Amino acid sequence: MTDLGYRYDHVIIGGGVAADAAARALHEAAPEASIAILSADPHSPVYRPALSKDLWHGESDDPDSQDLRTAEETGAVLFTATLVTELCPGSHTVVTARGQVVHYGTALLATGSTARHLPDVHDDRVLSLRTVGDYRHLRGLARDGARIAVVGGGYIGTEVAAALTRTDTQVTLAHSGRAILDHMFPVSITEHLEQVYTGHGITLVPGFRLAGIETGDELVLRSETGEELRADAAVLGLGAELSTTLAGAAGLDLERGAVVVDPYLRTSAPDVYAAGDIALFDDALLGLRHVEHVDHAQASGATAGRNMAGAEEAYEHTPLFFSDLFDDGYEAVGRLDAHLEMREEWNEEHTAAVVHYLEDGAVEGVLLWNTWDAVDRAREVIAASQQGELAPADLRGQIPPG
Template sequence: MVADAAARGIRSRDPEGRIVVLGDDADPPYTRPALSKKLWTDPDFTEADNDAGTASATGAEVRTSVRVTALDPAARTVTTDGGDVLGYESLLLATGGRPKPGPVEEGPRVLSFRTAQDYRRLRRLAGEQRHVVVAGGSYIGTELAAALVQNDTRTTLVTPDEVLGASMFPPELARHFQGLYEQAGVALRTGAKVAGGSAREDGVDVELDDGTTLGADALVYGFGIVPLTDLAEAAGLTVDDGVVVDEHLRTSDPHVFAAGDVAQYPDRVLGTTRVEHVDNAKTMGQAVGELMAGRTEAHDHTPFFYSQVLGTRYEAVGTLDGSARTVQDWQSGDGVGGPGVVYYLDDDGRVTGVLLWDVPGKTDEATQVLADTSPQDEGSLRGRITGD
């Protein structure tokens, strides 16, 4: 998604320059969030609809199933696994991340979830009342569990949280969130982790750390990613939980840029950070393309993140810590779980995160609240963001 947005950003300022996109994905750029959401919930939305159309929109040369094996900043070249050497004037590292591995070796019935190929594999393993175990209770795990249970799949979600979502949401909201999954028919194994197991030709035995074993047709990991910095490190670029860039998204080499999941950058509100969400990919991608093509203004967008599961959508800016002190502003007679805003405060009363629960279109206002570093309390926060 970063590569697609960057190509569009370049073209907005440079109609003639040559753009080459090299990626080890088997598919050209596509919308990644749909892999765990819309492709499962909208029968009229297909993989063809999910194609970003990068080549046709920008004239970029898109090469798939190509891995860059070396970067030479001095010569300004990259080398591919096929032996091709390409020169560049400006280079963008949009390498993203690799899924964190699980304890059972991946194979035909055990997979991590990151790419369109992973989506197709899981689709083949799901449905017809097959049983899929999802390991991991954060964004990708909860989205996959919701997607599977809505597609004729017996679904077990294994999460280390004692209540699903407790690491992100205050206790009352976490209980409501867990209830959505229970009502949908997801079997929850809370306070547990996958400790091991073995795959068979016709299924998987999944061992939990409490000593129980779950028989399943497939196991899918949703543990998040590790940023892919190997290429940058080998080239001598500065790396620290991602490829380090400045406010113009340049790395320690002025001709090499980085953006998206892999980039650690200075955010005007969040401070030095690395963000693994779609808004960041799209906005930073567009900005870095423009910067590569001559833009001089710094990148200054603070990204939000979102999830949409089981009829509920939440958006957030900043850090969601379920153990933090909160001010909860539920704005309907439904109380907790109805439309509302949750503000997360540090020990000094400063807002460090804002959760918008079924309150769309207010992320700019949430960012403004975060930018205000003065101490806050219920009196100053209630009613500050409304769902009107």
């Protein structure tokens, strides 16, 4: 194993998709530059969406099939299981948990997010799904008719519950809403999804707010109202927390719990950039926001990498996000908030839809339900609406569903 060096031209802190994209951009822009990737994860960077998608229903269930081959293809030196505990912008150094000091020319924070857990529950039958290690552990639990409870009816919870139906398990999906994904989707879609999920054998438990888990011979999950669910394992999809401890301790400007960056993804510290989940950026269409999805990780990581190599490229990308839920799928741009005004347009078969999300008459988000190759057009619609060039009455027909 290569020893950690004294100095690198560029140091990337984090081991996800944003780190991989930054290393590729750096290598292309400055092939002779030295790059170190310091990742707390023991596994090399992988395409993480596959952990709840393709690995369950694709050609291979081996997470190594999703390895991004970052080190091999970028020339970067990758150090896994290497936790950075200090970022010192004044001396242009980082310090690892082993006390190693590394000097950098530029540094990138791509530390991502961590899953929320119950603080008093320490049992290997209770897990989240964020890493390759989590995936392998869940695969081991999902066998022999095991009862697995998934808690959380949002993005990750619905994907994990769907994935588990491909295994020999009894799946329960408990969530706090009236229906799964009802914080994002109109009733027309949530009612359809409820039928699909129950049709695949998933037991749905609405209105379940997890209060605690008793760990004995079996797990007993208790809601705030005293309702109990019994399971052999539990997957918690309770959302994520941005990993900004390192940035905060270094004195970087934080806002809304994220790291403030300028249009070039530079932080408040000289020669320190941020990309991916933790970056609070000024979206060209939607204003100040942070985004926790892979499209943003890839695009912002690549822009940051080019800028670390000397470019002055503004980050002007409005990210998309996507999911596949059994035979349905969607892509989306912007805010999908069911509290906003939702205007639906369906195809004749009622199998595909476009939903516009409006606030004060302006489009804030677009859902493309079973509607493909329309993301760029969705961005155009948002831009035109935000600029007052497209009235709500004129939205119908702008993006044909299907």
